[in-house]
Amino acid sequence: MSTSVKIFDTTLRDGTQGEGISLSVEDKIKIALKLDELGVHYIEGGWPGSNSKDIEFFDRVRDMQFQNAKITAFGSTRRKDSKPEDDINLNRLVESGVKVATIFGKSWDFHVHTAIQTTLEENLAMIYDSVHYLKSKGLEVIYDAEHFFDGYKNNSEYAMQTIKKAQEAGADWIVLCDTNGGSLPQEITSIVTAVKSSINTPVGIHAHNDCELAVANSLAAVQAGARQVQGTINGYGERCGNANLSSIIPNLQLKLDYEVISEEQLKSLTQVSRYVSEIANMHMPVNQPYVGNAAFAHKGGIHVSAILKAASTYEHITPELVGNKQRVLVSELAGQSNVLVKAQELNLDFNKEHQKTKEIIEKIKDLEHQGYQFEGADASLELLLREAFEGLEEIFTLESFKMLVEKSANHSVVSEAIVKVKVHGETIYTAAEGNGPVNALDNALRKALVQYYPDIQQVHLSDYKVRVLDEKDATAAKVRVLMESTDFNSTWSTLGVSSNIIEASWYALTDSLRYALLGKTKVEPANKDQQERLGLVNH
């Protein structure tokens, strides 16, 4: 029997302290439901004592059914020199309707003096009173010992007194926080071990990533006896972020054999992490461990030829265990074996002796020679291969586009695009403005397609990169445009190469939309007659 570890997710509270993250109540509910599917044990939804948005969140989830997770609300110990029953912050926790309250208090004598400016004794009383009050209201109480490690290093005796007070008052969990993220794994190990030998209450760990050690520190704490890990999906959080649950969960379960979530739930990890990044509107780094798009991507030729013999030669786990998958980045460095792997992935009959295979390899070679580089552009490669082996429905073809950018002194620039495309045999002529030329083209092309393919509204471009291929004469040289596009389920990359940045962008853009529409069925525009009257559709 393996030991079980509880996961406490604070994406909705501490996670939102990260720069650039802001979640609506609706966003928070969506994420909470996903976290519940993933199987986390606690979901910290917000701080009802600090803002009305969080109060609304708790109102809305009060009657919702969660399968796995308990919802918890965050707050602080009572204010100094007051009574818990008069404390608005504590009462908001009670009123929020949660069954679990999480409150933080001070462990570091320096903070008691400097930040809250009271006596060490009063701080102990604040901890005791607050935990005791919430327990008297029938709540499960998680006590977060803020700055515990810094406090312990500065005055271990006092730091221990603070958590003993929480224990005396009946706290269900005592969570040791490395709030500044400055501690090292061996410090965590020795301090958690000392705490475990002094208190009986179950212990948790709350780490921050300021030294890029939050995952290691969380594992060290568990190995020293902690049984709850607090963190956020994708490591969102203030400064350098909180401990990243997307890495901690698989490390605990697959590497250290703790019982955390079910095997099935673990398989949803990649999808949940990407979903949260979409809702939070944060770009997910391709190299994010376990769940990133490149986490199991192979580029070097030696690596690729070895993984064809056995994937475990260059993969530390089977990617499917966390719902991710192997990708082979095709590049000149690696040669043909990478194309072969991609074809296998797509179940194409890629026999090297076939004429089709020879032709497509020649074509890819030729494109690479022109400056295409498919390693970062899976979707463009997939389109090429599917076209060669299966044939692809021609969804739209370009007849022409015009793009105009105009600027006068002291006036902001104007961009317009006029696009004439044939969609399923009908010529559509549209025009649109945009923030820039590519945005204008994107807008015009979508306008032409959305009536037939309404799903295209969910697709958006999430990254855009331009690389000059021959730097010797930069503005007259070829450029490679790499675009990344996203909908709620997945992310794909496409590319285009041309000496003209607009043309290169057009190629990447059309590939992105062609990929998005693979397997999608055309609908008949609801307002076709009207369009014909307006002259938008020409037969």
Added chain:
Amino acid sequence: MSTSVKIFDTTLRDGTQGEGISLSVEDKIKIALKLDELGVHYIEGGWPGSNSKDIEFFDRVRDMQFQNAKITAFGSTRRKDSKPEDDINLNRLVESGVKVATIFGKSWDFHVHTAIQTTLEENLAMIYDSVHYLKSKGLEVIYDAEHFFDGYKNNSEYAMQTIKKAQEAGADWIVLCDTNGGSLPQEITSIVTAVKSSINTPVGIHAHNDCELAVANSLAAVQAGARQVQGTINGYGERCGNANLSSIIPNLQLKLDYEVISEEQLKSLTQVSRYVSEIANMHMPVNQPYVGNAAFAHKGGIHVSAILKAASTYEHITPELVGNKQRVLVSELAGQSNVLVKAQELNLDFNKEHQKTKEIIEKIKDLEHQGYQFEGADASLELLLREAFEGLEEIFTLESFKMLVEKSANHSVVSEAIVKVKVHGETIYTAAEGNGPVNALDNALRKALVQYYPDIQQVHLSDYKVRVLDEKDATAAKVRVLMESTDFNSTWSTLGVSSNIIEASWYALTDSLRYALLGKTKVEPANKDQQERLGLVNH
């Protein structure tokens, strides 16, 4: 006296295996020079046996002076069943002209059987012969024991034999690699300890980040006796990346008291990390530990009020130690010290109390808030500073430009620019075609200027990069264009920011030409009469 640890940077070799990273020879040289300034001890420049770009790199650095770093070239042990003196790969290392060779060999019996498909004995001979051959050529030899930790876990006896062979053959360093990134800190600790008790050769560590533990694993190895750490700036590298030197260096030096680089060099860490991300055209996550823009940014109200009382309440180190700074307000000036350094370099009287200084700092703050980042654009910063302190002659001003791109099916694209500028009071109206829109603009603007400034013919744009600043909505987001220009004597960089890529390019282009013309004297066009007849000049 603290113990010294050597830093081996492989940004230019293993780092380029990361998805989306591709460096030109020029980029590699720029990064190598920066790494040397930072004070790393070894710079691995590439794999001369694998591609001609890397051969060119070693040719170009051969006669360059590096203050701190030794340049090293990477390769593998000889092929099976052959002689080292006949091995092209080993001979390329010798021919590259480096004084230090880094070669990798197999430690894991599984790989010997599966990947290179030879006998365990032949693999030992391959290691011995290769190290011995390179030593006989007078080189310092770093032996990278690939997959050492996986090998040791599978067959510790054989793994130990492989590194003993390297030791016997005279290797100067034996570097233990966690190639798949799947090991945990306690495994690293126990295996490095076992190795240290069996061999005398100095030991290094090479970790990957697949479990988000590469930094922790590198520290664990050093604490167990390793004295060389291999990694990359910003953790670039295959899959989830290599160990991140931007975090490891400050952790070793500030937290564990090892001697790594000088205090002054450490203060350049943030700037070097950002510079490398600019050159590599990789977005730096704001929450990157130590060097990220949000690494010391405070958002939570409680945190902010506490740091106003004492910064150490919520900061684990003083940010200036790594050249970063605290940010509380969004528009805080990130690179003030860089501005100061630049002003000193230009001999400007940059007294913080002067009104001019305050004004220019405000202006730069404002521009940074808009997305300007002067770290990679010296020339634009110099123009700003000179303008504020000395005034600059207005060489030309824009009246308007129009830019047209047109494409029809099966025809190549056409780009035209029409530019109306005032040069020394005369309005000049020119038009030009180009390979792309920026090239067309460049051509039209040059046409207007070259008659007054013939020197401008020698200037050309040598690199052009585009970065999307807010990935949430890529084609409608702001973009930053970074241009590098060159004449026969020097190279300079300029930038422009706009939501329109053409406008951003225009700003960078005009800065480039303004910089090129600094101190140049206007000449009277030889053929002015003729131009007037042609209507090119309007008074």
